[in-house]
Amino acid sequence: MTSNEAGPPSRYHHGDLRNALLAAGRTLLEEGGPTALSMREIARRVGVSAPAAYHHFSGLDDIAxxxxxxxxxxxxxxxxxxxxxxxxxxxxxxxxxxxxxxxxxxxxxxxxxxxxxxxxxxxxxxxxxxxxxxxxxxxxxxxxxxxxxxxxxxxxxxxxxxxxxxxxxxxxxxxxxxxxxxxxxxxxxxxxxxxxxxxxxxxx
Structure with missing residues (x-):
């Protein structure tokens, strides 16, 4: 994400995006249950684009x-x-x-x-x-x-x-x-x- 793109700042360490995405997914789970899971929201919370998340997970089923x-x-x-x-x-x-x-x-x-x-x-x-x-x-x-x-x-x-x-x-x-x-x-x-x-x- 560039400095001109909207969204929260990156909160993951370089090379550990997969674990950061899982941590964000787990937070979403506890906030709203399984139906709250969303690849776009998970990526947004970590501070990356949705396409970046798809480099680590093929889709929502995969991250679930x-x-x-x-x-x-x-x-x-x-x-x-x-x-x-x-x-x-x-x-x-x-x-x-x-x-x-x-x-x-x-x-x-x-x-x-x-x-x-x-x-x-x-x-x-x-x-x-x-x-x-x-x-x-x-x-x-x-x-x-x-x-x-x-x-x-x-x-x-x-x-x-x-x-x-x-x-x-x-x-x-x-x-x-x-x-x-x-x-x-x-x-x-x-x-x-x-x-x-x-x-x-x-x-x-």
């Missing part, structure tokens, strides 16, 4: 997939970093999952295809990253369940945490309730409903 990739990588890190012990408690991973969604509601919605269902359905990278998050949940169950029950239990836990995350970011809970306490209470109840092996009766 890249943002979702980063989101799933961060989510997997949060789940892996959640406290665990020999009893295989489930609540810490569930708390980390919902906390991620609450902190990044726009990104979380995008990660599961909101506004980009067609593009994401055809992208192997997204399917692989979703599977990786699922595997992290499965790993946490391996300490408390026999192998033939882990897959079903992991799907149960993912369904619960995903639904709970959406309810929380939509504000569909008692506004006077402590969100963290509410999530913890729901996860404790889920532990009572999960199948357990004969030698394990630990709750989440």
């Amino acid at each position: 997939v890249a943002l979702a990739e980063r989101g799933f990588a961060e989510l997997a890190e949060r789940l892996q970093a959640a406290p665990s012990n020999a009893k295989g408690q489930l609540a810490p991973a569930g708390m980390a999952y919902v906390a991620f969604a609450r902190k990044n509601p726009g990104l979380y919605r995008l990660m599961f295809g909101e506004g980009f269902h067609t593009a994401f359905a055809a992208d192997d990278r997204i399917r692989s990253l979703r599977s990786a998050a699922y595997e992290v949940l499965k790993a946490g169950l391996s300490k408390r369940l026999p192998p033939d029950e882990i897959g079903t239990a992991a799907l149960f836990l993912w369904s619960l945490t995903h639904g709970l995350a959406l309810l929380m970011i939509d504000g569909q809970f008692d506004p006077g309730a402590d969100p963290d306490a509410l999530v913890a209470a729901v996860l404790r109840l889920s532990g009572k409903g999960l199948p357990t092996s004969a030698g394990s009766r630990d709750h989440a």
